[in-house]
Amino acid sequence: MNNNTAIRAISAVVWCLWPLTVLAATETFGATFRQISFAAWIVVVLLSGVSGLVALLQRLKNADLGTNWRIFVLAHMAGAELTGAVTFFGCEAIDANDFLQAALIALASFGGAAAMDKWASAFIDRVTGDITKKGQ
Amino acid sequence: MAFVERRQRSTLQRYVDQLVVMRIVLILITFQVVGLAVYEERSLNYRLVEAGGIPATISLCALAALAALAFADLVVNDVLPARFRFDIGSRKRDTIWLGISITYLGYAFVLVPHVGGAWLAGLFVTYALAAAFVAVYHVVVDLIERNRRREQ
Numbered sequence: 001m002n003n004n005t006a007i008r009a010i011s012a013v014v015w016c017l018w019p020l021t022v023l024a025a026t027e028t029f030g031a032t033f034r035q036i037s038f039a040a041w042i043v044v045v046l047l048s049g050v051s052g053l054v055a056l057l058q059r060l061k062n063a064d065l066g067t068n069w070r071i072f073v074l075a076h077m078a079g080a081e082l083t084g085a086v087t088f089f090g091c092e093a094i095d096a097n098d099f100l101q102a103a104l105i106a107l108a109s110f111g112g113a114a115a116m117d118k119w120a121s122a123f124i125d126r127v128t129g130d131i132t133k134k135g136q
Numbered sequence: 137m138a139f140v141e142r143r144q145r146s147t148l149q150r151y152v153d154q155l156v157v158m159r160i161v162l163i164l165i166t167f168q169v170v171g172l173a174v175y176e177e178r179s180l181n182y183r184l185v186e187a188g189g190i191p192a193t194i195s196l197c198a199l200a201a202l203a204a205l206a207f208a209d210l211v212v213n214d215v216l217p218a219r220f221r222f223d224i225g226s227r228k229r230d231t232i233w234l235g236i237s238i239t240y241l242g243y244a245f246v247l248v249p250h251v252g253g254a255w256l257a258g259l260f261v262t263y264a265l266a267a268a269f270v271a272v273y274h275v276v277v278d279l280i281e282r283n284r285r286r287e288q
Binding site: 037039040043044046047050051053054057058060061097098099100101102103105106 | 188189191192195230231234235237238241242243244245246248249254257261264265268271272275278279
């Protein structure tokens with residue numbers, strides 16, 4: 001089986017499974033989702049975004065990103081928002097103290113952005129390494 | 137080359153100077169928020185900290201410390217003559233302002249579900265966005281300045 005066939009098989013499985021996954025998630029976490037107001041989600045998104053900005057601005061200050069800055073911005077923001085939302089959801093499920101929730105969301109988003117920073121850096125190194133090898 | 141060289145006047149310095157008034161206003165507002173939370177028993181800020189317990193007290197102390205650092209940075213690096221320097225303040229200016237922004241957003245997050253707290257949450261979100269803007273603005277101006285110096 002070559003790579004293309006494997007990728008097609010994986011994508012077919014994902015497309016078949018995702019409606020079932022959404023249904024299962026709605027059944028399992030639906031009650032928690034319904035308790036959370038839209039305004040709370042907006043504040044969580046803002047809090048995660050600003051925490052991700054801390055990591056992003058540190059990277060922008062300390063390294064010359066050149067033309068790759070878009071990848072870094074996308075990676076930081078995606079990492080921060082995703083970890084922030086998951087942390088918020090987890091905190092809501094265990095009914096943690098509100099201030100503790102805010103602190104945990106901020107810390108998790110910063111951590112998520114920092115992790116994605118490392119990943120983006122490794123990704124760019126790998127891609128540019130491949131291009132350099134092909135050029136030689 | 138060090139990232140921030142605030143004492144060195146550049147062509148972009150006027151863009152940084154334009155933001156001084158905004159920084160003064162935000163610092164005064166932050167001190168006012170801390171003061172209300174500590175001294176004014178009828179205020180929503182006081183009740184917020186009282187209800188939040190130890191985590192709320194820690195966050196209020198953090199906000200006061202960050203505001204004090206921002207104030208020291210403003211006075212020493214932007215108001216006093218050039219022989220006075222506060223390097224940590226200018227190097228970490230973006231982190232300080234983003235810290236203030238995160239603390240305000242934390243308060244907004246706590247206030248949102250409570251009845252009567254929504255308007256104060258909106259106010260805190262506005263302050264937080266303004267503080268984040270200050271941080272991003274400084275970093276962007278410094279990046280442009282760094283690129284210009286490299287090109288010269």
